[in-house]
Amino acid sequence: MPSDELTPQDIDVYRQLLETSPDAEESARRLGLSHDQVAESVKRLTARRLLRPDGPGRHEALSPAVAAAALTAACHTRVHELVRLIDTTRRELGPLGSAYEAHRRQELDGTTTELFxxxxxxxxxxxxxxxxxxxxxxxxxxxxxxxxxxxxxxxxxxxxxxxxxxxxxxxxxxxxxxxxxxxxxxxxxxxxxxxxxxxxxxxxxxxxxxxxxxxxxxxxxxxxxxxxxxxxxxxxxxxxxxxxxxxVGGGSHDDTVFEDVELEILRHLERGRSDEFMSRRLGISTRTLSRYLAGMCEKLQVDTRFQLGMAAARLGLTGDGREPDTEG
Missing domain, CATH: 3.30.870.10 (Endonuclease Chain A)
Structure with a gap:
Protein backbone atom coordinates (compact mmCIF):
# COMPACT_ATOMS: atom_id res chain seq x y z
CA MET A 1 0.00 0.00 0.00
CA PRO A 2 1.60 3.34 -1.05
CA SER A 3 2.54 5.52 1.91
CA ASP A 4 2.49 8.97 0.29
CA GLU A 5 -0.86 10.68 -0.33
CA LEU A 6 -2.24 11.84 -3.67
CA THR A 7 -1.80 15.56 -4.29
CA PRO A 8 -4.24 17.96 -5.99
CA GLN A 9 -1.86 17.84 -8.99
CA ASP A 10 -2.24 14.05 -9.13
CA ILE A 11 -6.02 14.41 -9.14
CA ASP A 12 -5.84 16.92 -12.01
CA VAL A 13 -3.57 14.60 -14.05
CA TYR A 14 -5.92 11.64 -13.43
CA ARG A 15 -8.94 13.60 -14.57
CA GLN A 16 -7.10 14.91 -17.63
CA LEU A 17 -6.06 11.40 -18.67
CA LEU A 18 -9.58 10.10 -17.98
CA GLU A 19 -11.68 12.84 -19.57
CA THR A 20 -9.53 14.41 -22.30
CA SER A 21 -6.65 12.33 -23.57
CA PRO A 22 -4.58 9.38 -22.37
CA ASP A 23 -1.47 11.09 -23.76
CA ALA A 24 0.88 12.33 -21.05
CA GLU A 25 2.48 15.05 -23.15
CA GLU A 26 -0.89 16.52 -24.05
CA SER A 27 -1.97 16.42 -20.42
CA ALA A 28 1.19 18.33 -19.47
CA ARG A 29 0.46 21.05 -22.04
CA ARG A 30 -3.18 21.39 -21.05
CA LEU A 31 -2.37 21.56 -17.32
CA GLY A 32 0.69 23.80 -17.70
CA LEU A 33 2.96 21.22 -16.01
CA SER A 34 6.44 20.07 -16.85
CA HIS A 35 7.18 16.58 -18.16
CA ASP A 36 8.79 15.65 -14.86
CA GLN A 37 5.78 16.87 -12.82
CA VAL A 38 3.38 14.78 -14.87
CA ALA A 39 5.75 11.80 -14.65
CA GLU A 40 5.72 12.03 -10.82
CA SER A 41 1.92 12.14 -10.75
CA VAL A 42 1.68 9.24 -13.16
CA LYS A 43 4.04 7.26 -10.93
CA ARG A 44 1.87 7.84 -7.84
CA LEU A 45 -1.38 7.13 -9.70
CA THR A 46 0.05 3.92 -11.16
CA ALA A 47 1.20 2.79 -7.72
CA ARG A 48 -2.41 3.17 -6.60
CA ARG A 49 -3.59 1.16 -9.58
CA LEU A 50 -5.51 4.15 -10.96
CA LEU A 51 -3.48 4.10 -14.23
CA ARG A 52 -1.90 1.44 -16.39
CA PRO A 53 0.36 1.86 -19.41
CA ASP A 54 -1.45 1.91 -22.79
CA GLY A 55 1.39 2.33 -25.25
CA PRO A 56 4.33 4.80 -25.40
CA GLY A 57 3.49 7.94 -23.40
CA ARG A 58 -0.10 6.83 -22.95
CA HIS A 59 -1.97 5.79 -19.79
CA GLU A 60 -5.44 4.32 -19.26
CA ALA A 61 -7.42 5.60 -16.28
CA LEU A 62 -8.89 2.81 -14.18
CA SER A 63 -11.83 2.54 -11.76
CA PRO A 64 -11.04 3.89 -8.28
CA ALA A 65 -13.36 1.25 -6.76
CA VAL A 66 -11.48 -1.58 -8.44
CA ALA A 67 -8.18 0.00 -7.41
CA ALA A 68 -9.34 0.30 -3.79
CA ALA A 69 -10.45 -3.33 -3.76
CA ALA A 70 -7.12 -4.48 -5.13
CA LEU A 71 -5.11 -2.35 -2.73
CA THR A 72 -7.07 -3.37 0.37
CA ALA A 73 -7.48 -7.07 -0.40
CA ALA A 74 -4.51 -7.95 1.80
CA CYS A 75 -5.87 -5.71 4.56
CA HIS A 76 -9.25 -7.43 4.43
CA THR A 77 -7.50 -10.77 4.70
CA ARG A 78 -5.56 -9.53 7.72
CA VAL A 79 -8.74 -8.16 9.30
CA HIS A 80 -10.43 -11.54 8.92
CA GLU A 81 -7.39 -13.20 10.50
CA LEU A 82 -7.51 -10.76 13.42
CA VAL A 83 -11.23 -11.33 13.92
CA ARG A 84 -10.63 -15.09 14.00
CA LEU A 85 -7.80 -14.54 16.50
CA ILE A 86 -10.06 -12.42 18.69
CA ASP A 87 -12.81 -15.03 18.61
CA THR A 88 -10.36 -17.85 19.34
CA THR A 89 -8.81 -15.92 22.25
CA ARG A 90 -12.18 -15.16 23.74
CA ARG A 91 -13.29 -18.79 23.48
CA GLU A 92 -10.03 -19.96 25.04
CA LEU A 93 -9.91 -17.48 27.92
CA GLY A 94 -13.64 -17.02 28.46
CA PRO A 95 -14.13 -19.98 30.83
CA LEU A 96 -11.35 -18.64 33.07
CA GLY A 97 -13.29 -15.40 33.56
CA SER A 98 -15.91 -17.02 35.75
CA ALA A 99 -13.18 -18.58 37.91
CA TYR A 100 -11.46 -15.20 38.26
CA GLU A 101 -14.68 -13.39 39.17
CA ALA A 102 -15.54 -16.05 41.73
CA HIS A 103 -12.10 -15.64 43.30
CA ARG A 104 -12.44 -11.85 43.40
CA ARG A 105 -15.85 -12.16 45.06
CA GLN A 106 -14.30 -14.48 47.60
CA GLU A 107 -11.54 -11.95 48.27
CA LEU A 108 -14.08 -9.17 48.70
CA ASP A 109 -16.15 -11.37 50.99
CA GLY A 110 -12.97 -11.93 52.99
CA THR A 111 -12.78 -8.23 53.87
CA THR A 112 -16.26 -8.06 55.38
CA THR A 113 -16.97 -8.05 59.09
CA GLU A 114 -18.17 -11.22 60.78
CA LEU A 115 -20.38 -10.51 63.79
CA PHE A 116 -20.89 -12.72 66.84
CA VAL A 248 4.72 -7.33 85.02
CA GLY A 249 7.53 -8.28 87.40
CA GLY A 250 7.83 -10.90 90.10
CA GLY A 251 6.17 -8.87 92.83
CA SER A 252 2.48 -8.27 93.20
CA HIS A 253 2.73 -4.68 94.44
CA ASP A 254 3.98 -1.68 92.53
CA ASP A 255 3.27 1.74 94.00
CA THR A 256 3.90 3.46 90.65
CA VAL A 257 1.36 1.23 88.91
CA PHE A 258 -1.35 1.92 91.44
CA GLU A 259 -0.63 5.63 91.33
CA ASP A 260 -1.57 5.33 87.62
CA VAL A 261 -4.88 3.73 88.60
CA GLU A 262 -5.58 6.41 91.17
CA LEU A 263 -4.83 9.16 88.65
CA GLU A 264 -7.32 7.61 86.23
CA ILE A 265 -9.94 7.55 88.99
CA LEU A 266 -9.29 11.22 89.71
CA ARG A 267 -9.70 12.09 86.02
CA HIS A 268 -13.01 10.25 85.91
CA LEU A 269 -14.17 12.03 89.06
CA GLU A 270 -13.26 15.36 87.50
CA ARG A 271 -15.53 14.48 84.56
CA GLY A 272 -18.40 13.43 86.79
CA ARG A 273 -18.29 9.74 85.92
CA SER A 274 -20.45 7.28 87.80
CA ASP A 275 -19.01 4.46 89.90
CA GLU A 276 -20.39 1.94 87.40
CA PHE A 277 -18.65 3.68 84.50
CA MET A 278 -15.32 3.90 86.34
CA SER A 279 -15.48 0.28 87.46
CA ARG A 280 -16.21 -0.92 83.95
CA ARG A 281 -13.49 1.25 82.41
CA LEU A 282 -10.84 0.22 84.93
CA GLY A 283 -11.85 -3.44 84.99
CA ILE A 284 -12.59 -3.56 88.70
CA SER A 285 -15.63 -4.11 90.88
CA THR A 286 -17.46 -1.21 92.51
CA ARG A 287 -16.32 -2.57 95.87
CA THR A 288 -12.67 -2.35 94.77
CA LEU A 289 -13.31 1.14 93.46
CA SER A 290 -14.71 2.13 96.85
CA ARG A 291 -11.51 0.90 98.50
CA TYR A 292 -9.44 2.98 96.11
CA LEU A 293 -11.56 6.05 96.83
CA ALA A 294 -11.29 5.56 100.58
CA GLY A 295 -7.51 5.21 100.37
CA MET A 296 -7.21 8.31 98.18
CA CYS A 297 -9.37 10.35 100.57
CA GLU A 298 -7.09 9.29 103.37
CA LYS A 299 -3.97 10.23 101.40
CA LEU A 300 -5.28 13.70 100.55
CA GLN A 301 -6.94 14.15 103.97
CA VAL A 302 -10.46 14.84 102.68
CA ASP A 303 -13.84 13.33 103.53
CA THR A 304 -15.96 13.46 100.34
CA ARG A 305 -15.61 12.72 96.66
CA PHE A 306 -16.15 16.39 95.87
CA GLN A 307 -13.33 17.38 98.22
CA LEU A 308 -11.17 14.66 96.67
CA GLY A 309 -11.70 16.10 93.20
CA MET A 310 -10.97 19.63 94.41
CA ALA A 311 -7.79 18.54 96.19
CA ALA A 312 -6.61 16.66 93.11
CA ALA A 313 -7.21 19.70 90.90
CA ARG A 314 -5.40 21.97 93.38
CA LEU A 315 -2.39 19.65 93.36
CA GLY A 316 -2.41 19.40 89.54
CA LEU A 317 -2.93 15.64 89.58
CA THR A 318 -5.47 15.55 86.75
CA GLY A 319 -3.91 17.88 84.25
CA ASP A 320 -1.74 15.66 82.03
CA GLY A 321 -4.65 14.62 79.81
CA ARG A 322 -3.42 11.13 79.01
CA GLU A 323 -6.81 9.84 77.99
CA PRO A 324 -9.06 11.85 75.65
CA ASP A 325 -12.59 12.28 76.89
CA THR A 326 -14.37 10.21 74.25
CA GLU A 327 -17.27 8.83 76.30
CA GLY A 328 -19.88 10.52 78.34
Whole structure:
Protein backbone atom coordinates (compact mmCIF):
# COMPACT_ATOMS: atom_id res chain seq x y z
CA MET A 1 0.00 0.00 0.00
CA PRO A 2 1.60 3.34 -1.05
CA SER A 3 2.54 5.52 1.91
CA ASP A 4 2.49 8.97 0.29
CA GLU A 5 -0.86 10.68 -0.33
CA LEU A 6 -2.24 11.84 -3.67
CA THR A 7 -1.80 15.56 -4.29
CA PRO A 8 -4.24 17.96 -5.99
CA GLN A 9 -1.86 17.84 -8.99
CA ASP A 10 -2.24 14.05 -9.13
CA ILE A 11 -6.02 14.41 -9.14
CA ASP A 12 -5.84 16.92 -12.01
CA VAL A 13 -3.57 14.60 -14.05
CA TYR A 14 -5.92 11.64 -13.43
CA ARG A 15 -8.94 13.60 -14.57
CA GLN A 16 -7.10 14.91 -17.63
CA LEU A 17 -6.06 11.40 -18.67
CA LEU A 18 -9.58 10.10 -17.98
CA GLU A 19 -11.68 12.84 -19.57
CA THR A 20 -9.53 14.41 -22.30
CA SER A 21 -6.65 12.33 -23.57
CA PRO A 22 -4.58 9.38 -22.37
CA ASP A 23 -1.47 11.09 -23.76
CA ALA A 24 0.88 12.33 -21.05
CA GLU A 25 2.48 15.05 -23.15
CA GLU A 26 -0.89 16.52 -24.05
CA SER A 27 -1.97 16.42 -20.42
CA ALA A 28 1.19 18.33 -19.47
CA ARG A 29 0.46 21.05 -22.04
CA ARG A 30 -3.18 21.39 -21.05
CA LEU A 31 -2.37 21.56 -17.32
CA GLY A 32 0.69 23.80 -17.70
CA LEU A 33 2.96 21.22 -16.01
CA SER A 34 6.44 20.07 -16.85
CA HIS A 35 7.18 16.58 -18.16
CA ASP A 36 8.79 15.65 -14.86
CA GLN A 37 5.78 16.87 -12.82
CA VAL A 38 3.38 14.78 -14.87
CA ALA A 39 5.75 11.80 -14.65
CA GLU A 40 5.72 12.03 -10.82
CA SER A 41 1.92 12.14 -10.75
CA VAL A 42 1.68 9.24 -13.16
CA LYS A 43 4.04 7.26 -10.93
CA ARG A 44 1.87 7.84 -7.84
CA LEU A 45 -1.38 7.13 -9.70
CA THR A 46 0.05 3.92 -11.16
CA ALA A 47 1.20 2.79 -7.72
CA ARG A 48 -2.41 3.17 -6.60
CA ARG A 49 -3.59 1.16 -9.58
CA LEU A 50 -5.51 4.15 -10.96
CA LEU A 51 -3.48 4.10 -14.23
CA ARG A 52 -1.90 1.44 -16.39
CA PRO A 53 0.36 1.86 -19.41
CA ASP A 54 -1.45 1.91 -22.79
CA GLY A 55 1.39 2.33 -25.25
CA PRO A 56 4.33 4.80 -25.40
CA GLY A 57 3.49 7.94 -23.40
CA ARG A 58 -0.10 6.83 -22.95
CA HIS A 59 -1.97 5.79 -19.79
CA GLU A 60 -5.44 4.32 -19.26
CA ALA A 61 -7.42 5.60 -16.28
CA LEU A 62 -8.89 2.81 -14.18
CA SER A 63 -11.83 2.54 -11.76
CA PRO A 64 -11.04 3.89 -8.28
CA ALA A 65 -13.36 1.25 -6.76
CA VAL A 66 -11.48 -1.58 -8.44
CA ALA A 67 -8.18 0.00 -7.41
CA ALA A 68 -9.34 0.30 -3.79
CA ALA A 69 -10.45 -3.33 -3.76
CA ALA A 70 -7.12 -4.48 -5.13
CA LEU A 71 -5.11 -2.35 -2.73
CA THR A 72 -7.07 -3.37 0.37
CA ALA A 73 -7.48 -7.07 -0.40
CA ALA A 74 -4.51 -7.95 1.80
CA CYS A 75 -5.87 -5.71 4.56
CA HIS A 76 -9.25 -7.43 4.43
CA THR A 77 -7.50 -10.77 4.70
CA ARG A 78 -5.56 -9.53 7.72
CA VAL A 79 -8.74 -8.16 9.30
CA HIS A 80 -10.43 -11.54 8.92
CA GLU A 81 -7.39 -13.20 10.50
CA LEU A 82 -7.51 -10.76 13.42
CA VAL A 83 -11.23 -11.33 13.92
CA ARG A 84 -10.63 -15.09 14.00
CA LEU A 85 -7.80 -14.54 16.50
CA ILE A 86 -10.06 -12.42 18.69
CA ASP A 87 -12.81 -15.03 18.61
CA THR A 88 -10.36 -17.85 19.34
CA THR A 89 -8.81 -15.92 22.25
CA ARG A 90 -12.18 -15.16 23.74
CA ARG A 91 -13.29 -18.79 23.48
CA GLU A 92 -10.03 -19.96 25.04
CA LEU A 93 -9.91 -17.48 27.92
CA GLY A 94 -13.64 -17.02 28.46
CA PRO A 95 -14.13 -19.98 30.83
CA LEU A 96 -11.35 -18.64 33.07
CA GLY A 97 -13.29 -15.40 33.56
CA SER A 98 -15.91 -17.02 35.75
CA ALA A 99 -13.18 -18.58 37.91
CA TYR A 100 -11.46 -15.20 38.26
CA GLU A 101 -14.68 -13.39 39.17
CA ALA A 102 -15.54 -16.05 41.73
CA HIS A 103 -12.10 -15.64 43.30
CA ARG A 104 -12.44 -11.85 43.40
CA ARG A 105 -15.85 -12.16 45.06
CA GLN A 106 -14.30 -14.48 47.60
CA GLU A 107 -11.54 -11.95 48.27
CA LEU A 108 -14.08 -9.17 48.70
CA ASP A 109 -16.15 -11.37 50.99
CA GLY A 110 -12.97 -11.93 52.99
CA THR A 111 -12.78 -8.23 53.87
CA THR A 112 -16.26 -8.06 55.38
CA THR A 113 -16.97 -8.05 59.09
CA GLU A 114 -18.17 -11.22 60.78
CA LEU A 115 -20.38 -10.51 63.79
CA PHE A 116 -20.89 -12.72 66.84
CA UNK A 117 -23.44 -12.36 69.59
CA UNK A 118 -22.71 -15.62 71.38
CA UNK A 119 -19.60 -16.10 73.52
CA UNK A 120 -19.27 -19.78 72.60
CA UNK A 121 -19.30 -18.91 68.91
CA UNK A 122 -16.51 -16.40 69.48
CA UNK A 123 -14.40 -18.95 71.35
CA UNK A 124 -14.88 -21.59 68.65
CA UNK A 125 -13.98 -19.15 65.87
CA UNK A 126 -10.97 -17.91 67.80
CA UNK A 127 -9.78 -21.48 68.33
CA UNK A 128 -10.13 -22.21 64.60
CA UNK A 129 -8.13 -19.15 63.57
CA UNK A 130 -5.55 -19.62 66.32
CA UNK A 131 -4.66 -22.98 64.79
CA UNK A 132 -3.60 -21.09 61.64
CA UNK A 133 -1.43 -18.49 63.42
CA UNK A 134 2.28 -18.69 62.62
CA UNK A 135 3.86 -15.36 63.62
CA UNK A 136 2.23 -13.22 66.28
CA UNK A 137 -0.68 -12.66 68.63
CA UNK A 138 -1.46 -9.28 70.19
CA UNK A 139 -4.19 -8.99 72.82
CA UNK A 140 -5.54 -6.20 74.97
CA UNK A 141 -8.17 -6.89 77.64
CA UNK A 142 -9.88 -4.13 79.64
CA UNK A 143 -11.16 -6.82 82.01
CA UNK A 144 -10.26 -10.44 82.72
CA UNK A 145 -12.82 -13.22 82.86
CA UNK A 146 -13.70 -15.78 85.46
CA UNK A 147 -11.13 -18.34 86.68
CA UNK A 148 -12.73 -20.93 84.38
CA UNK A 149 -12.44 -18.57 81.39
CA UNK A 150 -8.81 -17.83 82.23
CA UNK A 151 -7.95 -21.52 82.44
CA UNK A 152 -9.56 -22.22 79.06
CA UNK A 153 -7.73 -19.27 77.53
CA UNK A 154 -4.43 -20.47 78.96
CA UNK A 155 -4.78 -23.83 77.21
CA UNK A 156 -5.25 -22.05 73.87
CA UNK A 157 -2.37 -19.67 74.56
CA UNK A 158 -0.06 -22.55 75.55
CA UNK A 159 -0.57 -24.12 72.14
CA UNK A 160 0.37 -20.88 70.41
CA UNK A 161 3.48 -20.35 72.51
CA UNK A 162 4.58 -23.98 72.04
CA UNK A 163 4.60 -23.32 68.28
CA UNK A 164 6.93 -20.36 68.75
CA UNK A 165 4.31 -17.69 68.12
CA UNK A 166 5.29 -14.28 69.52
CA UNK A 167 2.65 -13.38 72.11
CA UNK A 168 2.13 -9.93 73.65
CA UNK A 169 -0.77 -9.06 75.91
CA UNK A 170 -1.88 -6.04 77.95
CA UNK A 171 -4.26 -6.35 80.90
CA UNK A 172 -5.43 -3.73 83.42
CA UNK A 173 -3.20 -2.65 86.32
CA UNK A 174 -5.85 -3.92 88.68
CA UNK A 175 -5.07 -7.51 87.64
CA UNK A 176 -2.00 -7.19 89.88
CA UNK A 177 -4.27 -7.20 92.95
CA UNK A 178 -6.59 -9.98 91.79
CA UNK A 179 -5.20 -13.36 92.78
CA UNK A 180 -6.55 -15.42 89.86
CA UNK A 181 -5.69 -12.71 87.34
CA UNK A 182 -2.17 -12.29 88.69
CA UNK A 183 -1.58 -16.04 88.60
CA UNK A 184 -2.82 -16.11 85.00
CA UNK A 185 -0.45 -13.41 83.74
CA UNK A 186 2.47 -15.00 85.59
CA UNK A 187 1.72 -18.35 83.97
CA UNK A 188 1.63 -16.67 80.59
CA UNK A 189 4.99 -15.09 81.32
CA UNK A 190 6.52 -18.42 82.27
CA UNK A 191 5.26 -19.92 79.01
CA UNK A 192 7.08 -17.20 77.06
CA UNK A 193 4.47 -14.49 76.60
CA UNK A 194 5.25 -10.81 77.13
CA UNK A 195 2.76 -9.33 79.59
CA UNK A 196 2.21 -5.71 80.56
CA UNK A 197 -0.47 -3.83 82.43
CA UNK A 198 -2.04 -0.42 81.78
CA UNK A 199 -4.28 1.87 83.76
CA UNK A 200 -6.85 2.09 80.95
CA UNK A 201 -7.43 -0.20 77.97
CA UNK A 202 -10.03 1.32 75.62
CA UNK A 203 -11.45 -1.97 74.35
CA UNK A 204 -10.87 -5.66 73.96
CA UNK A 205 -8.89 -6.67 70.87
CA UNK A 206 -7.13 -9.82 69.66
CA UNK A 207 -4.90 -9.55 66.57
CA UNK A 208 -3.72 -12.72 64.83
CA UNK A 209 -0.74 -12.52 62.44
CA UNK A 210 -1.74 -8.95 61.52
CA UNK A 211 -4.39 -10.62 59.36
CA UNK A 212 -7.44 -11.06 61.60
CA UNK A 213 -8.72 -8.94 64.47
CA UNK A 214 -11.39 -9.70 67.05
CA UNK A 215 -12.84 -6.61 68.73
CA UNK A 216 -15.59 -6.26 71.28
CA UNK A 217 -18.82 -4.59 70.21
CA UNK A 218 -21.10 -2.28 72.15
CA UNK A 219 -23.81 -4.94 72.29
CA UNK A 220 -21.59 -7.27 74.30
CA UNK A 221 -20.69 -9.39 71.30
CA UNK A 222 -17.62 -9.40 69.08
CA UNK A 223 -16.66 -8.68 65.49
CA UNK A 224 -14.04 -10.42 63.38
CA UNK A 225 -12.30 -8.03 60.98
CA UNK A 226 -10.27 -9.05 57.95
CA UNK A 227 -9.82 -5.74 56.17
CA UNK A 228 -6.05 -4.96 56.06
CA UNK A 229 -6.59 -1.24 56.72
CA UNK A 230 -8.74 -1.89 59.81
CA UNK A 231 -6.39 -4.55 61.15
CA UNK A 232 -3.38 -2.29 60.55
CA UNK A 233 -5.07 0.56 62.40
CA UNK A 234 -5.79 -1.67 65.38
CA UNK A 235 -2.16 -2.79 65.37
CA UNK A 236 -1.09 0.86 65.69
CA UNK A 237 -3.50 1.31 68.62
CA UNK A 238 -2.11 -1.78 70.31
CA UNK A 239 1.46 -0.53 69.90
CA UNK A 240 0.46 2.75 71.56
CA UNK A 241 -1.11 0.89 74.50
CA UNK A 242 1.93 -1.39 74.74
CA UNK A 243 4.42 1.47 74.79
CA UNK A 244 2.62 3.14 77.70
CA UNK A 245 2.03 -0.07 79.65
CA UNK A 246 4.22 -1.43 82.47
CA UNK A 247 5.97 -4.78 82.51
CA VAL A 248 4.72 -7.33 85.02
CA GLY A 249 7.53 -8.28 87.40
CA GLY A 250 7.83 -10.90 90.10
CA GLY A 251 6.17 -8.87 92.83
CA SER A 252 2.48 -8.27 93.20
CA HIS A 253 2.73 -4.68 94.44
CA ASP A 254 3.98 -1.68 92.53
CA ASP A 255 3.27 1.74 94.00
CA THR A 256 3.90 3.46 90.65
CA VAL A 257 1.36 1.23 88.91
CA PHE A 258 -1.35 1.92 91.44
CA GLU A 259 -0.63 5.63 91.33
CA ASP A 260 -1.57 5.33 87.62
CA VAL A 261 -4.88 3.73 88.60
CA GLU A 262 -5.58 6.41 91.17
CA LEU A 263 -4.83 9.16 88.65
CA GLU A 264 -7.32 7.61 86.23
CA ILE A 265 -9.94 7.55 88.99
CA LEU A 266 -9.29 11.22 89.71
CA ARG A 267 -9.70 12.09 86.02
CA HIS A 268 -13.01 10.25 85.91
CA LEU A 269 -14.17 12.03 89.06
CA GLU A 270 -13.26 15.36 87.50
CA ARG A 271 -15.53 14.48 84.56
CA GLY A 272 -18.40 13.43 86.79
CA ARG A 273 -18.29 9.74 85.92
CA SER A 274 -20.45 7.28 87.80
CA ASP A 275 -19.01 4.46 89.90
CA GLU A 276 -20.39 1.94 87.40
CA PHE A 277 -18.65 3.68 84.50
CA MET A 278 -15.32 3.90 86.34
CA SER A 279 -15.48 0.28 87.46
CA ARG A 280 -16.21 -0.92 83.95
CA ARG A 281 -13.49 1.25 82.41
CA LEU A 282 -10.84 0.22 84.93
CA GLY A 283 -11.85 -3.44 84.99
CA ILE A 284 -12.59 -3.56 88.70
CA SER A 285 -15.63 -4.11 90.88
CA THR A 286 -17.46 -1.21 92.51
CA ARG A 287 -16.32 -2.57 95.87
CA THR A 288 -12.67 -2.35 94.77
CA LEU A 289 -13.31 1.14 93.46
CA SER A 290 -14.71 2.13 96.85
CA ARG A 291 -11.51 0.90 98.50
CA TYR A 292 -9.44 2.98 96.11
CA LEU A 293 -11.56 6.05 96.83
CA ALA A 294 -11.29 5.56 100.58
CA GLY A 295 -7.51 5.21 100.37
CA MET A 296 -7.21 8.31 98.18
CA CYS A 297 -9.37 10.35 100.57
CA GLU A 298 -7.09 9.29 103.37
CA LYS A 299 -3.97 10.23 101.40
CA LEU A 300 -5.28 13.70 100.55
CA GLN A 301 -6.94 14.15 103.97
CA VAL A 302 -10.46 14.84 102.68
CA ASP A 303 -13.84 13.33 103.53
CA THR A 304 -15.96 13.46 100.34
CA ARG A 305 -15.61 12.72 96.66
CA PHE A 306 -16.15 16.39 95.87
CA GLN A 307 -13.33 17.38 98.22
CA LEU A 308 -11.17 14.66 96.67
CA GLY A 309 -11.70 16.10 93.20
CA MET A 310 -10.97 19.63 94.41
CA ALA A 311 -7.79 18.54 96.19
CA ALA A 312 -6.61 16.66 93.11
CA ALA A 313 -7.21 19.70 90.90
CA ARG A 314 -5.40 21.97 93.38
CA LEU A 315 -2.39 19.65 93.36
CA GLY A 316 -2.41 19.40 89.54
CA LEU A 317 -2.93 15.64 89.58
CA THR A 318 -5.47 15.55 86.75
CA GLY A 319 -3.91 17.88 84.25
CA ASP A 320 -1.74 15.66 82.03
CA GLY A 321 -4.65 14.62 79.81
CA ARG A 322 -3.42 11.13 79.01
CA GLU A 323 -6.81 9.84 77.99
CA PRO A 324 -9.06 11.85 75.65
CA ASP A 325 -12.59 12.28 76.89
CA THR A 326 -14.37 10.21 74.25
CA GLU A 327 -17.27 8.83 76.30
CA GLY A 328 -19.88 10.52 78.34
Missing amino acids: TDGDAVRHRLADLSAQVRRSVLTAHPTLGSPETLRAALDLDRGLLDRGVRYRTVVPHTARRQREALQHVRRLGRLGAQVRTAAVIPGRMILLDDTFAFVSTGSGGAALLRDPVAVGFLSVIFDHIWEHART
